[in-house]
Amino acid sequence: MEQRHRPAAAADDTTKRRATKSKSFKDVENYEVLVLEKNCGCKFKSLRYLLIAIVSATFLTLLTPTLYERQLQSSSRYVDVDWIWDKTGADPRYVSSADVQWADVYTAIEDVSAGNRELKIGLLNFNSTEYGSWSRILPESHVSIVRLEHAKDSITWPKLYPEWIDEEEESEIPSCPSFPEPNGRRGAWFDVIAVKLPCTRVAGWSRDVARLHLQLSAAKLAVASSRGNRKVHVLFVTDCFPIPNLFPCKNLVKHEGNAWLYRPDLKAVREKLRLPVGSCELAIPLKAKGKTFLSRPKKRSICDDTAFSK
């Protein structure tokens, strides 16, 4: 008796539930109808738009990274973006803790880009986030990342500046270790080469292989960009000033926070780049003998505010 009763009760329950369900469904239907009437039939249209929007948003989200990367690659064709960014993260020597003050960077560079001129800007040692910021503060400009393979770990400061050098060249001809070259497209040139320089701010910070490598690379890019009367600027973002022998104070055009804008004397830079990088090698031309571009500067090395007019 109970057994028979139970299913009946259960069935009753289900019916009840179904009734409530259909009731609430009807309520919704009523509501929808109300809405439909109020919106004069626009609801289905807007629903369709909403659906299209959701689908395209999902599609875009899925697609965005590849699109972004492809955009990066097409805007800077000679860049292996993933590669350098991964490497930058992996190699602590090249990591700069300098906080990029975009307002300062913009102020430093605004005269160069005067009149919204489209600038070609080459970035050295900036990461993907910073690349985005560069493109944002100078939307008219063409920003690209220059790939730079990092120096071998075996290149140390004492290797560049050994205490002893075999001047007689008896045992073997001394030579300096070579740094990887900035990897630009052939014939590529820039109006501005921007470099983020690491600076440890501890004693001997200037004896930093990565720092030297980056500045050498900037100098090489500047020289490669020179043609005719083209003005080439180098902008450093760093907490310590750049090598005065390569970028002397008299070439400093503007200094805002940790942004240093130089207009290097390209003829002088080209000459300096011909010299051995350190005392690891004897300069071959007689007049340059014993010189390296890192030899002690004659004047004081820190650029003060009187060193430049602006």
Ligand SMILES: *[C@@H]1O[C@H](CO)[C@@H](O)[C@H](O)[C@H]1NC(C)=O
């Ligand atoms: C890039 O560097 C900045 C400053 O060091 C940092 O805040 C940011 O997270 C970095 N972005 C990437 C993608 O590593």
